[in-house]
Amino acid sequence: MDPAAAAAASTAATATDALVQELFVADGPVDRPVRLASLVAFQGDHRTLTERDLTRIAAALVEAELRRTAHPGVIGALARTLHSLGTIDLDDVRAVRLGPEAFARHLAVAAPDAGEGLAPDEARLHATLREAVAAHILRFLTLRSRFLAAAEDAAFEERYAQDIVAAHDHLTIYGIDLAHSPDSWPLDAAYLSLETETDGGSPSAPAEQALAGRERVLLWGVAGAGKTTLVQRLAVSVARGDLPAPLEGLRGRVPFVLPVRRFRHDSNSNHDNNGNSHHDSHRNGFPEPDAFLSAVRYPHAAAQPPGWAERVLSDGRGLLLVDGVDEAPEQERERLREALRELPARYPGNVWLVTSRPSAVRENWLASERFTELKLSPLSRDGVTAFIRCWHEAARQDITDRADLDRLSGYEETLLDAVRITRELGRLATNPLMCGLLCALHRDRRGYLPRGRKALYDAALSMLLERRDRERAMLPPDGIDLPQEPKIQLLQKLAHWMLVNGRSEMDRATAVETLGRHLPAIPHAARQGGPEEIYRHLLNRTGLLREPTPGSVDFVHRTFQDYLSARAVVERHDFDFLIDHAHLDDWEEVIRMSVALARPDECGYLLEGLLAARKDARPVHARHRKLLAAACLEHATELDPEVRSRVHRYTRDLVRPTSLEAARALGWIGPIVLEMLPDPSGVSDEEAHRLAVTATSIADDRAIDYLVRLRDRASWAVRAQLAGAWRRYDTDRYADEIIAHLDARELDFPVSDLEELRALRRLGGRPCVQIAGAFTPEQLTEGLVAERLAELWLAYDLGEDLDLSWLAAFPRLHTLRLSHRNAEVTGVPEGVQVIVTGA
Template identity: 90%
Template sequence: MDPEAVHALVQELFVADGPVDRPVRIASLVAFQGDHRTLTERDLPRIAAALIEVEAEPRPAHPTLTDPLTDPLTDALARTLHSLGTVDLDDVRAVRLGPEAFARHLAVAAPDADEGLNAADARTHTRLREAVCAHILRFLVLRSRFVAAAEDAAFEERYAQDIVAAHDHLTIYGIDLAHSPDSWPLDAAYLSLQTETDGGGGPGAPVEQAPAEQALAGRERVLLWGVAGAGKTTLVQRLAVSVARGDLPAPLEGLRGRVPFVLPVRRFRHDSNHDRHDRNNDNGNPNTNTNRSNPNTNHNSHSNPNTNTNHNSSHNAFPEPDAFLSAVRYPHAAAQPPGWAERVLSDGRGLLLVDGVDEAPEDERERLREALRELPTRYPGNVWLVTSRPSAVRQNWLASERFTELKLSPLSREGVTAFIRRWHAAARQDITDRADLARLSGYEETLLDAVRITRDLGRLATNPLMCGLLCALHRDRRGYLPRGRKALYDAALSMLLERRDRERAMQPPDGIDLPQEPKIRLLQKLAHWMLVNGRSEMDRATAVETLARHLPAIPHAARQGGPEEIYRHLLNRTGLLREPTPGSVDFVHRTFQDYLSARAVVERHDFDFLIDHAHLDDWEEVIRMSVALARPDECGYLLEGLLAARKDARPIHARHRKLLAASCLEHATELDPEVRSRVHRYTRDLVRPTSLEAARALGWIGPIVLEMLPDPSGVSDEEAHRLAVTATSIADDRAIDYLVRLRDRTSWAVRAQLAGAWRRYDTDRYADEIIAHLDARELDFPVSDLGELRALRRLGGRPCVQVAGALTPEQLTEGLVAERLTELWLAYDLGEGPDLGWLAAFPHLHTLRLSHRNAEVTGVPEGVQVIVAGP
C-alpha cells in the first residue's frame, strides 16, 4: 500500500477549499456535487478502481473482464463513495465515530452496493470500505484545525485515563507474604525523594535540595541522575499520573494541561533479528563449552555481543513524535489522530519523560544525545525530564542544550526512617490479629535500630529498592537480616521464589510446582539473553523460545509443562518478571536482571566474555556481582583480566577496567593476596586525580579507594581539594578517618568541600571530628536536617549557615544561635509568598541569600540585604 497515493485519491473526492473554523457537513464537501464540483459521478469508478489497486489484495483474474471499470467490486466501491453525498454527518462527528462506525454509516447510506457480488468480493468490499473510511477521516483531520482539535481532545481524555491506569501503582517487595497483593496504589506507596543540584558548580556553592516530584518546577529541561533503585522510574510514574489526573502541587502548576509522554529508552530499540539466539551457539545446553575446573576457558561464541544479530542501522535512537506511542507499545497507538503528537509538541504542551538513558547501548547514546539536542530546539516550550544512571553519561552531557543536571540524593537518615515506617504502615493495613500487629511493630523498631547501628546495613539502605528488600527480609526472617549485597539478593530470591506461595498457603493455580533452584536457572536464561543482546526487555515470543531451548536440560521443569506454560508460571508466580506492555517482558528491577546475569555467567564460566565487555558501563554491576559469586581462583582470573593490557584498547577504557578491578575488591569473599596487591599497584597512580571531574569519577569505586588515596599531608592545596572531592564522594563513615587529615587546611576550597559533605555521614561523629575543626572564616556551614541543626548549635553555632533542608521557621529560630548568626542562606523552596518576619529574632543578621525560586518574599527585617541566587 502506498499511503501517499491513497491520500491523493481521497483528496480528489473533496473540494479543496471550505471553512475550517466550525463543523461542516461532509455532503457539502464532496467534489462531485454542489456549486464547486471538480468531479463528475463518472469519475467515481475510476477513483474506486485505483483505490482497489493499491488497497486490495490480488484477486483471481476474471475470465470475461478486460476493463477494471466494469468490475463488480469497482462498482460496489463507487456506490459507497457516492453515498458520501447523502450522509447526514459533519466532519467532527464522523471523525469521533472512527473508521468502523463511519463505514457502517456508509453501508446504511448505500444498502444496495453489494448487490451482485460473490461472497469473496463482498468480504473484500467490507474491508475496503473500512480502510477507505480510515483515510477519509485522516483527510478530514488534516484538512481542518477545528476537527483536529475536537478529535485531539477526545483522544487526550482517553489517553490520560490510560496513563493513570498503567502507572498508578508500585511494587513494594514482600509487604505481606501471607495476604496482601504485590502492587500498591502509587499515592499510598510513594515516598517523596530529594533531588540536589550544586546551584552553580563552584566549591562551596549551595547544594539546593527539593522534593523530587518538584524537580521540574520552573525548569523546562532536566537531566536527572540516580543510581539503580534510587527511584527514577517511580518519579517518572508520579509525574505522569499527577499531570494526567490534573492533581498537581502548587510548584508544579506550570505542568497543568500538558500531555505526558512516558518514553522508556529500552523500548526504542527494535532489532530486525532480535528473536534469534544464534550467538549463544549452545544448542540448548547451558553447559556446552564450559569447563568448571579451568578458569582459562575461552568462549569465542561470546566474544562479540553482536554476532549473528542484524541490527537495523537505519533505526533512529529516538522516535519521531508520531511514533512515540507505538515505540513504547501503547495499546491504542493506532487510535491517535493523524499528526496529534506533532501538534502537541508544536503547541508546546508536552511533558516528555525519557527514562533510562543508561539502558541504551553505549554506541547508540551519542545518537540519542543528538536527538535530545535537536527535538527540544525543533519543538520549544515543552518540558523534558531525562533520567540516567550516573555512570552512563558524563557531567554536562546536555548542558549545551540548557538541561539542568539534578541528582537523586541517597535516602537521608530521616528518609530511611520514613520509608521503613511507611512500609510497615502499609503492611499493617490487612492484619487483624493483635499478636501479628504487635510482632510487626516490634520488627519495625528493631529494624530502625539495626539500620542506624550496623554499618553494613546502613550502607545498603540508601534507596527505596534496597530499603524495601530489607523491610521484607527482616519480617520474612523474623528479625534476622543477611549482611552484604550477595547475601541480600540470595535471601530476596529465596523469599520471592520459594517462600512466597508457601507462606500464602496456596496451591499452585496453574498446576506447576517448581522448587527454587529450577526457577532461578530458568530466570537466569532470560537474564543472560538480555545481557548478551544488550537489552533490558525482550519480546514475549523470544522469552518463550529461550525457555524452550533450555527446558530439556532442566527435566524437573520440563516434566511440568511446555515453554508457554513455564513462561506464564514464572511471570505470574515469581514476582520477578512483568509484562510492561503487551508482547514484551522484563525484570521488575534492573538489579535483579544484573544479579541473575552474573549467576549465569559464573555458572557458564564465561569470564573472558565479561573481560571483553568490561569497558561498557552497563556491564559494571554484572562484573561486580560476578566477583561476589565466583570462587577464589575465578576472582583472580577475572581481576587479572581487567588489569591486563589489551591490543588497540583506548586509554580511557584501560583506565575504566583498572578502576573497575579496584571497585570489585570489596565484593571478593576470598582472594589471593598477590592479586589484591597487584590491583592496588596498578591503580595507585589512578587515584591521584588531575582534575575535579576525575576526582568525582573515583567516587563510584567505593570505600576501597580510601585505602589507595595518598597521604594528603604533603600535597598542595589544589591537590588536597581534589583528594577531598574524591573522599567526600564515598558515602561511608570510613571516609571520615581520611578527611580528618584535611580538616586543618586553610584553603577555602578544601574547607568548603568538607563542610558540604556533612549530610553523607553520621551526624554527630562528623560534627565532632570535622565540622568542629574547620576554620569558619568566609565559610557557609550547611544544615540539611534537624539533627545537623542541633549538632551545629551544640558546637556553638556559626556566623554563616546554609540551610539546604526544608526546616520550619520555628525549628530555625530555636536551632540557630541568634548572637552569632550574621549570614543566612535558605537554599530550598520556601513555598508561595513566604513571610520572613521571624528573621527579626537574629539581631546581627545582615545578609540573606535565597534560591531563585523564592524571589517573592515578605517581612524581611530592615537592614538585611537580600541576594537571590541565579537558576
C-alpha cells in the same frame, strides 16, 4: 521493518495524504461540524474534479498503497467508492468518531455495487484499499478542522489520563503480602519524596522542588535510587491534576511516559547448536511524536486522533518523561542524544525529564541544549528512617492480629537501630530498593538480616521464590509446585538472554520459546508443565517478573536481572564473555556480582582479564576496565593476595583524577578507592579539590578519615566541598572532625535536619548558614545562634509561610537569600538585604 522499508512506507503515506486532499475543496468552515457531501470537490458549486479525475486519483491511490498497479476493475471499484463520499449523510465529526473500520463500512453501504464483477481476490483487495483510504480521509478531516481536532483531542486526553493513572499508580514493595495484590501498593501511600543535588553549590532539595520551574532536566541516579518511581509520580500527579505546590506549573500538561527500553523492534534471534543466542535486529531511535504511544505499547494507541501528539507538543503542553537512557545499547545513545537535541528545539515550551544511571552518559551530555543536570542523592539518615517507617506502616494495613501488629512494631524499631549502628547495613541502605529488601527480609526472617550484597540477594530470592508461599501454607493455585533452585535456573535463562541481547525487556513469545528450549534440561519443571504453563507460573508466583505491556516481559527491577545474569555466567564459566564486554557500562553490575559469586580462582581469572592489555582497545576503555577491577575487590570473599596487589598496582595512578568529571566517576568504585587515593598534603589546591570530590562521593564513614587531611585547606572550593557533604555521614562525628575545623570565611554551612542544626549550635553556630531542609520558624530561632548569624540562605520551599518577621530574632543578620519561588515574602526586618536566586 528495515530502514529502507520504513522510508518507503513513510513516502507512500505522504503520497496517499496528498491524493486524499485532492478529493476535497480547499475552503469550508473549520469551527463547526460540516457535512462531507459539501466538502467533496467533484460536485456542487465549487466542483474542480471530474469523473475521469476520480479514476486517476483511484489509480494513484492503488499505486501509493500497494506500490504496484492493479487490475482496472479494482481501480474502477475504488473510484466508485470515492464517489460515494458525496452521497453519505455524515458530518466530519460523526465520521471521525466512527473510526476507519466503521467509516469504511459506511462507504461500502453507500456504494453497494462498487465491486460488482470483481473476482474474490480482487474484492478482498478492494476492501483492504477502502479501509486504508478511509483512515487517510479521517486523518485529513481531523487535521483540517480546529473544532474537530479540539473535540477529539479533549475526549482522548480524558481517557488517556485515566489510563496513565491506572498503569502507573502503584509501586512494588517487596515482602508486603496484601490480600489482592501481593507485591504492589498505591503510589500515594508508598511514595517517599526523593532528594536531588547539583554540582553548582546549591544544597540538596526535594526532587519536586528541584524540578519546579525547569523545562529540561537530565536526572542521574544509581540502580534502585528511584528514577522510575519519580517518573511514575510525576505522570500520575499530572494526569490526575493533583500536584504538590512546587509543581503547579505542570498543571494541564499531557504526560508521555517513554521508557527507552521500548524504543526498539522485537528482536529476531537464532541459536547455534549449543543454545547460544546471536542477536541481529534493527532498533529504532527516538520515535516521532505520532509514534510515542505505539512505541511504548499503549493499548489504545490506535485511538489517538490523527496529529494529536504533534498538536500537544506544538502547543507546548507536553511533559516528556524519558526513562532509562542507560537501557539503550551504548552504540545507540548518540542517536538518542541527537533526538533529545532536535525535538526540544522543534517543539519549544514542553517540559523534559530524562533519566539515566550516571555511568551511561558523561557530564554535560545535554548541557548544550540547556538541560540542567541533577543527581538523586543517596537516602539520608532521615530518608532511611522515613522509608522504614513508611514500609512498616504499609505492612500494618494487612494485619488484624494484635500480637502480629506488636511484633511488627518491634521489628521496625530493631531495624532502625540496626541500620544506625551496623556500618555494613548502613552502607546497604542507601536507596529505596535496598531499603525495601532490608525491611522485607528483616520481617521475613524475624529480625535476622544477612550481611553483604551477595547474601542479601540470595536471601531475597529465597524469600520471593519459596519461603513466602510455603510459610503462608499456600497451595499452588496453578498446580505447579517448583522448588527454589529450578525456578532460579529458569529465571536465569531469561536474564541471560537479555544480557546477551542487550535488552532489559523481551517479547513474551521469546520468553516462552527460551524456556521451552531449556526445560528438557530441568526435568523437575518439565514434568509439571509446558513452556507456556511454566512461564505463567514464574510470572504469577515469583514476584520477579512482570508484563509491563501486553506481549512483553521484564524483571521487576534491573538489579534482579543483573544478579541472575551473573549467576548464569558464573555457572557457565563464561568469564571470557564478561571480559569481552567489560568496557560497556551496562555490564558493570553483572561483572561486580559475578566476582561476588565466583570461586577464588575464577575471581583471579576475571580480574586478571580486566587488567590485561587488549589489542585495539581505546584508552578510555582500558581505564574503565582497570577501575572496574578495583571496584570488584570489595566483592571478592577470597582472592589470591598477588592478584589483589596487582589490581592495586595497576590502578594506583588512575586515582589521581585530572578533571572534576573524572573525580566524580571514581565515586562508583566505592570505599576501596579510599585505600588508593594519594596523600593530599602535598598537592595543589586544584588537585585537592578533585580529591575532595572523589572522597565525598563515597557515602561511607571511612571517608571521614581521608577528609580530615583536607579540612585545614584555605581553598574555598575544598572547604565548600567538605561542608556540602555533611549529610552523607554520621552527624556528630563529621561535625567534630570536619565542620568544626573548616575556615568559616565566605562559606555557607548547610543544615538539612534537626540533628545537624543541633550539632552546629553545639559548635557555636556559624555566620553563614544554608538551610536545606524544611524547618519551622520556631526550630530555626531556637537552633541558630543569634549572636553569630550574619547571612542566611533559606534554600527550601517556604510554601504558605511567607511571613519572615521571625528573622528579627537575629540582630546581626544583614543578608537573606531566597529561591525565586519564595520571592513574595513579607515581614523581612529593615536593613536585611534580600537576594533572590535563579531557577
